[in-house]
Structure formats: structure tokens, C-alpha cells
Amino acid sequence: MTHKVKLSNLGYPRIGKNREWKQALEAFWSRSISEESFRAEMASIQLGHLRTQQEAGIELIPVNDFTFYDHMLDTAVMFGIIPDRYDYTGGAVDLDLYFAMARGNESATACEMTKWFNTNYHYIVPEIGEQQPQLTENKPLAAYRFAKSQAGIEGKPVIVGLYTFLKLSKGFPSSKLAEIADRFLPVYIQLLKELEEEGVEWVQVDEPAIVTGLTSGDIVLLKHLYQSIADAVPGLKIMLQTYFEAAEPLHELLQLPVAGLGLDFVHDGGGNLESISLLGWPKDKWLGAGIIDGRNIWRSDLDAKLQLIEKLTAFVGLDQLILQPSSSLLHVPVTVQGEDKLKGVVKQALAFANEKLAELSLIGAAIVNDQVESVATALQASRDALAAFRALPERGLQDVAEQVRGLKDLPDRRTVPFAERVHIQQQKWQLPLLPTTTIGSFPQTPEVRQARLKWRKGVWKQDRYDLFIREQIEAAIAFQEKLGLDVLVHGEFERTDMVEFFGEKLGGYLFTRNGWVQSYGSRCVKPPVIYADVAFIEPMTVKESVYAQSLTKLPVKGMLTGPVTILNWSFVRDDLSREEVANQIALALRQEVQVLENAGIEMIQVDEPAIREGLPLKTRDHQNYLDWAVKAFRISTNHVKDTTQIHTHMCYAEFNDMIDSISAMDADVISIETSRSHGELIASFEEQAYDKGIGLGVYDIHSPRIPTVEEMTSNINRALLALKPEQFWINPDCGLKTRGWEETEGALRNMVEAAAIAREKK
Numbered sequence: 001m002t003h004k005v006k007l008s009n010l011g012y013p014r015i016g017k018n019r020e021w022k023q024a025l026e027a028f029w030s031r032s033i034s035e036e037s038f039r040a041e042m043a044s045i046q047l048g049h050l051r052t053q054q055e056a057g058i059e060l061i062p063v064n065d066f067t068f069y070d071h072m073l074d075t076a077v078m079f080g081i082i083p084d085r086y087d088y089t090g091g092a093v094d095l096d097l098y099f100a101m102a103r104g105n106e107s108a109t110a111c112e113m114t115k116w117f118n119t120n121y122h123y124i125v126p127e128i129g130e131q132q133p134q135l136t137e138n139k140p141l142a143a144y145r146f147a148k149s150q151a152g153i154e155g156k157p158v159i160v161g162l163y164t165f166l167k168l169s170k171g172f173p174s175s176k177l178a179e180i181a182d183r184f185l186p187v188y189i190q191l192l193k194e195l196e197e198e199g200v201e202w203v204q205v206d207e208p209a210i211v212t213g214l215t216s217g218d219i220v221l222l223k224h225l226y227q228s229i230a231d232a233v234p235g236l237k238i239m240l241q242t243y244f245e246a247a248e249p250l251h252e253l254l255q256l257p258v259a260g261l262g263l264d265f266v267h268d269g270g271g272n273l274e275s276i277s278l279l280g281w282p283k284d285k286w287l288g289a290g291i292i293d294g295r296n297i298w299r300s301d302l303d304a305k306l307q308l309i310e311k312l313t314a315f316v317g318l319d320q321l322i323l324q325p326s327s328s329l330l331h332v333p334v335t336v337q338g339e340d341k342l343k344g345v346v347k348q349a350l351a352f353a354n355e356k357l358a359e360l361s362l363i364g365a366a367i368v369n370d371q372v373e374s375v376a377t378a379l380q381a382s383r384d385a386l387a388a389f390r391a392l393p394e395r396g397l398q399d400v401a402e403q404v405r406g407l408k409d410l411p412d413r414r415t416v417p418f419a420e421r422v423h424i425q426q427q428k429w430q431l432p433l434l435p436t437t438t439i440g441s442f443p444q445t446p447e448v449r450q451a452r453l454k455w456r457k458g459v460w461k462q463d464r465y466d467l468f469i470r471e472q473i474e475a476a477i478a479f480q481e482k483l484g485l486d487v488l489v490h491g492e493f494e495r496t497d498m499v500e501f502f503g504e505k506l507g508g509y510l511f512t513r514n515g516w517v518q519s520y521g522s523r524c525v526k527p528p529v530i531y532a533d534v535a536f537i538e539p540m541t542v543k544e545s546v547y548a549q550s551l552t553k554l555p556v557k558g559m560l561t562g563p564v565t566i567l568n569w570s571f572v573r574d575d576l577s578r579e580e581v582a583n584q585i586a587l588a589l590r591q592e593v594q595v596l597e598n599a600g601i602e603m604i605q606v607d608e609p610a611i612r613e614g615l616p617l618k619t620r621d622h623q624n625y626l627d628w629a630v631k632a633f634r635i636s637t638n639h640v641k642d643t644t645q646i647h648t649h650m651c652y653a654e655f656n657d658m659i660d661s662i663s664a665m666d667a668d669v670i671s672i673e674t675s676r677s678h679g680e681l682i683a684s685f686e687e688q689a690y691d692k693g694i695g696l697g698v699y700d701i702h703s704p705r706i707p708t709v710e711e712m713t714s715n716i717n718r719a720l721l722a723l724k725p726e727q728f729w730i731n732p733d734c735g736l737k738t739r740g741w742e743e744t745e746g747a748l749r750n751m752v753e754a755a756a757i758a759r760e761k762k
């Protein structure tokens with residue numbers, strides 16, 4: 001007497017097994033293929049994705065999750081939300097305009113892009129102006145028809161919910177949210193009506209903004225929106241989909257007149273199950289139960305998943321249950337097939353999008369009838385794979401565990417507080433007022449990249465490559481001395497990526513061959529994977545730093561990536577807490593800092609550009625995260641001599657709400673990326689005290705334009721209204737690796753001149 005449980009997917013990776021999607025886009029942008037062949041290639045990729053999901057036995061296959069760039073951009077374009085700076089006179093939006101909004105063109109800058117919740121995916125931020133919303137096309141309908149005609153699939157259109165769409169848009173004060181929502185509602189309903197008329201059964205309406213926290217006003221608005229929708233399209237089954245955190249308050253959400261509510265049971269900290277246990281589940285609603293992790297790459301513990309389902313079915317009938325991943329699979333790579341360089345036990349522990357769908361399908365089969373032999377065999381195979389992986393000795397290193405346990409006995413701070421250190425350090429370093437420096441990397445020219453490629457392929461032996469790097473360092477040191485910078489860097493020529501470089505040298509990391517995920521547009525990243533205990537093996541940066549220092553009397557900063565950034569830009573094992581893994585990395589870096597100091601490198605920069613990226617979605621969880629993140633940074637750095645100067649660097653500008661935490665990192669000097677919102681950031685330092693050394697980037701490295709002395713002087717003067725000259729450093733706002741030498745030289749020469757002018761005035 002068992003029911004077949006429905007299986008659903010929330011979104012499938014767009015990029016294709018071999019990043020065909022990216023290749024098609026870039027070929028079209030460079031005009032090496034026509035629009036016609038571009039569209040044909042995209043259609044064939046899309047069809048492939050539909051068939052894969054069909055073959056995996058997924059019943060509710062998402063359509064309209066596929067896009068030529070980004071789903072938020074699609075939604076804005078579909079509603080005719082085109083900023084005034086583009087040429088647009090109404091009607092359908094062509095590809096030129098669509099991509100201009102994403103990437104800019106000769107006459108108009110691109111729309112802003114920002115992180116999609118707490119993922120590393122970036123969406124295009126819609127700019128709501130005076131435009132009257134209109135339906136320029138019905139993309140979900142087209143996607144539904146495509147799946148039906150091409151593959152016989154009754155697709156489930158996915159659309160961004162109106163609430164989330166507007167929450168993530170800019171251009172209006174939040175007090176206007178309800179009013180603007182009403183402006184959109186008629187076209188939104190028109191879109192749904194057309195789906196209803198077509199005979200669509202399910203629509204997945206993504207409302208992840210719900211999980212960031214709802215005010216009573218938000219709840220009123222949600223009720224109004226979903227009631228209006230229910231009244232207008234009674235024939236559609238709406239799955240109101242949340243993900244990435246617990247949906248609260250559940251009793252309110254359960255009152256929304258929708259057919260189903262989708263909840264994330266992986267990233268909710270247990271909150272969703274807890275709410276259901278308290279409230280029960282209404283007889284008239286489906287539960288979309290997100291049980292397979294859509295954000296991480298590990299094989300699931302299927303026994304644990306079956307137990308979770310058992311708990312849920314105490315409240316929810318099997319005939320009300322839809323099993324699905326916790327979120328769109330956009331955030332994981334496509335398939336583990338082909339990862340043959342990994343050892344078997346490790347490869348078998350991985351599950352990317354396709355393998356996750358297979359897990360879902362196996363769970364579905366197991367619920368119906370776990371007596372079937374093939375199901376039992378598959379479950380046992382999964383159990384064995386997981387057990388073998390768990391038993392790997394490198395996942396339970398005694399000394400790492402001991403060190404992490406010993407953390408509580410390590411000093412929590414540096415021996416001498418900053419107020420005293422600053423004098424001791426000034427005595428040692430004798431730096432001029434307003435010292436000049438850079439953030440670490442110098443241009444990664446094609447020559448540097450080719451050299452690394454030759455070395456990786458074995459065409460160049462280690463000696464040859466080392467020699468090449470030393471020559472680059474020599475040139476960089478000479479370059480900086482010539483320009484008259486005060487604190488130098490070695491240039492990071494030996495690094496492709498600031499996390500990968502350390503990952504390759506630390507224990508506990510593995511690298512996939514094809515584990516790409518979309519970061520934004522056609523840009524994909526292949527995050528390194530922490531699969532075991534992170535451990536220091538041997539010095540990672542000493543060779544280059546010591547060589548650079550041997551070439552000059554000026555100080556050369558040692559250059560490390562911080563523990564929180566390494567964590568946030570990797571796929572992380574899920575059997576330990578993120579805090580624990582951060583501590584493991586911190587302890588390994590602590591050893592690197594020690595060997596650097598022992599080797600005479602006494603100015604050390606530990607970059608934390610991604611510290612903000614790990615902020616939890618719910619404000620109430622922020623402080624806990626910041627506390628352990630900041631502590632991990634301190635563990636890496638607080639054991640140095642009083643005279644050793646610790647620097648750090650951060651990207652992105654919104655720091656108003658974390659100045660206390662930044663201060664608690666206790667770095668002697670911090671440089672912050674700021675040029676694009678200089679005024680705002682400085683204002684936050686006017687309101688809140690910050691006493692340590694600080695370099696607010698005086699120019700934006702993201703543009704090849706050489707900034708003038710006057711511009712930088714004005715930035716410096718503005719900063720000096722908020723900060724004391726004794727604490728201020730002069731530097732660009734980020735690393736220079738994406739720039740060319742010529743513009744770097746011009747910009748830094750002007751920067752040094754602006755510094756000299758500022759010093760004279762003091």
C-alpha cells in the first residue's frame with residue numbers, strides 16, 4: 001500500500017558537461033558564430049539537460065531555469081525593466097540589448113552584479129525606475145512549450161517570485177515595496193494566466209528572500225500577493241519555493257494560498273523540521289522536501305535521508321510529499337564522470353548534479369519498496385562508498401585533532417595591545433608618514449601564464465620555472481624601488497589563484513578535473529575541495545618571499561591567503577562544522593607565518609577578501625560567524641613578535657556593520673577595496689572609531705584607465721578628514737594581477753606623487 005513519491009528538481013546547471021554553454025556564449029560575443037547558430041547550440045544544450053533529468057526519473061522537471069546569462073536578468077527583461085541609459089523603445093528585447101545590460105556596451109555601462117544570497121553565484125541587479133512593467137515575452141511559457149514539443153516533457157516552469165525579485169532590485173526605498181509590487185502584479189498575473197491557459201500544472205515560484213527574515217509588513221505583502229495570484233489563476237499549482245535557510249515564521253507561510261511549500265532541510269540548521277514538528281502540516285498542502293544538498297558536492301548519507309523522510313511522514317502524508325534537492329543544482333558541477341584522476345574512494349564520495357538526481361531517484365525507489373533487490377544493493381553500495389571515504393586516515397589525523405582541541409589554550413590575542421605595538425613597530429620600521437604600498441600581485445602577463453603552463457605540463461623542469469619566477473621577482477622589486485614605493489611585495493607571479501595555490505600545498509585538498517560552477521555570466525570557477533584534514537606540510541611561500549627580501553633594503557611583505565577566504569572559496573567537507581575547518585586552516589597558516597618570521601620576513605599580509613561572503617543569511621547568526629571567523633584570523637597571526645607587522649586586505653565596500661569585527665582581527669594594517677564607493681566607506685569610519693593602520697584604496701584597479709594625481713590627492717584628502725595621518729596608508733584598492741605593466745606603472749607613479757604632495761602638507 002505504498003504511493004509512488006513525486007521527485008522534483010529545482011534547477012539544473014546551465015554550463016554543460018564540458019562548459020559548452022560558456023563556449024557558445026563567448027563565441028557569440030566575439031561574433032565567431034551567428035545568432036542563429038548560437039540559438040541552435042543553446043537549444044541543443046537545453047534539450048540535453050531536459051533529457052538527462054528525464055532519464056534520471058525526475059517527474060517535475062524544471063523549465064525556464066535555463067538562461068543565456070542570468071535568471072534575474074531574464075526576469076527584469078521579461079517585465080520590460082530596462083534602465084534609461086539603454087536604447088529601448090518597447091517590445092521584445094533583442095540579444096544585443098540583453099547582453100548590453102549584462103556586460104555593458106560602448107555607450108552604456110553594465111548593470112550592477114551582486115552575490116545571489118550566500119552563494120558564489122552572482123546575479124544582475126534589476127534597476128526599478130519609472131518604467132511601467134509590461135510583458136515583453138513569456139519566457140517560462142516558451143520554455144514549457146520547448147520541453148513539451150522536443151522531449152515530450154510536461155515541464156514545471158520556474159520563475160522568480162515577485163517578492164524576491166523586488167527585494168533584490170534597486171532603485172526605490174524599501175518603504176515603497178508594497179506599492180511597487182502592486183505595479184508589477186497585473187503583468188505577473190498575466191504571465192501566470194498564460195501558463196494556466198496552456199495547461200501547465202505546476203509552477204515553481206522561487207522566493208528565497210523569505211528566509212532572510214520577514215517583518216510583519218513583509219508577511220502582509222506576501223499574503224496580498226499570493227492571494228491575488230490564487231484568485232487569478234486557481235488552476236495552477238504554485239510551489240512556493242524557499243531555500244538556503246529555514247523558512248520562518250512557518251505558521252504564517254502555511255496560510256498562504258498556494259498548493260505547495262518548498263523547504264530546505266539541509267541548510268536550515270534543523271529549523272524547518274522543528275517548525276513542522278511543532279505545527280504539523282496541513283492536509284491541503286504539498287511539501288517540497290529539499291533533502292539532497294544542492295550546494296555541496298558530497299554523496300549523501302542515504303540512510304540519514306530515509307530517516308529524515310520518516311520523521312517528516314509523521315506529519316506529512318506520502319501523497320503530499322515531493323522529494324527534491326535543497327536548492328537549484330546551479331551551484332554544483334555537472335557530473336563526477338570523468339574525474340578519473342581521483343582515487344576511487346574519493347571519486348565515489350562525490351556527487352555532482354547528475355549523481356544527486358540519481359540519489360533522489362534511489363531514495364524514491366527505496367520508499368516505495370526497499371525489499372526490491374536492486375534497490376537494496378544500490379543502497380548498500382552507497383553505504384559502503386561512504387564508509388570507505390569516512391575511514392580514510394587523512395580525514396581523522398590525530399595531531400590535527402589535538403591541535404584544534406588545544407586551541408582553547410592558545411593565547412587569544414597578541415601579547416601587546418595595538419596601542420603599544422604601534423610605537424614598537426614604528427621604531428623598528430621607521431616608515432615615512434603615509435607609507436605607500438600595493439596589495440600583492442603584479443601583472444600576470446601571458447608570459448607568466450605560459451611559463452606556468454609549461455611547468456605544469458612538465459615541459460619546464462622545476463629549476464627552469466623557479467629561475468623564471470626569480471627573474472620576475474627581480475624585475476618587480478626593481479620596478480617598485482624605481483617608483484619609490486615604501487613597502488614592497490614580491491608580486492605573486494607563482495600563483496594562479498590565491499586559494500588554489502595554498503590548496504595545492506596544504507594537506508587535505510583535492511582538485512577536480514571538471515568541477516566547474518557558474519560564478520557570473522560565462523565565468524565559471526572550479527573551487528578546490530577540502531576533503532580531509534587541512535594540515536601544514538612544508539613551507540609554502542618562504543622561498544619567494546625570502547628571495548624578494550634579499551634583493552632590497554626596503555621591507556617586502558610576506559603574502560598569505562587567510563583561513564576564512566580559503567574556506568569560503570572552497571567546497572568543504574560536510575562532516576565537520578565550518579568553524580572547525582576554518583580552525584584547521586588557521587593552524588596550518590599559523591605555521592606558515594612562523595616559518596616566514598623565522599626566515600626574517602617580519603611584515604606579513606594575510607588576505608581576507610572573502611570574509612564578508614560567509615555571512616549567514618539571517619542577521620541573528622551574523623555575530624557568531626564573525627566571532628569565529630575573526631578568531632581564525634587571529635589564530636593564524638597572533639603569535640608573532642611585537643615588532644612583526646601583520647597586514648590584511650579585504651575586497652568589497654560594505655563594512656559599516658562590521659568595523660568592530662575588523663578591529664577585532666587585530667591586524668596592524670588593513671587595506672580595503674573602496675574606490676568605487678570611497679565616500680560611503682570613509683563616512684562609516686567617521687561614525688565609528690578605528691584606531692589601527694588603514695589603507696583605503698586611493699584608486700580603482702578594475703579599470704585600465706590611469707588615475708590622475710589630482711583624483712588620488714582628493715581621495716587622500718577626503719580620507720584624512722576621517723582618519724589620522726599616522727594611521728593612513730596609500731595603496732591601490734586591490735591586487736594588480738589583471739592589469740598591464742604600462743598602466744600599472746603610470747598609476748603607481750601618480751600614486752607615489754600624490755603621497756608626496758600629501759606628506760608635504762602635513
Ligand code: GLN
Pocket residue numbers: 439440441492498559607609649650651734735736737
Ligand atoms: N594579495 C592578493 C592580490 O594582490 C589579494 C587579492 C584579492 O584581494 N582578491 O592579488
Ligand code: ZN
Pocket residue numbers: 439609649650651652673733734735
Ligand atoms: Zn582585493
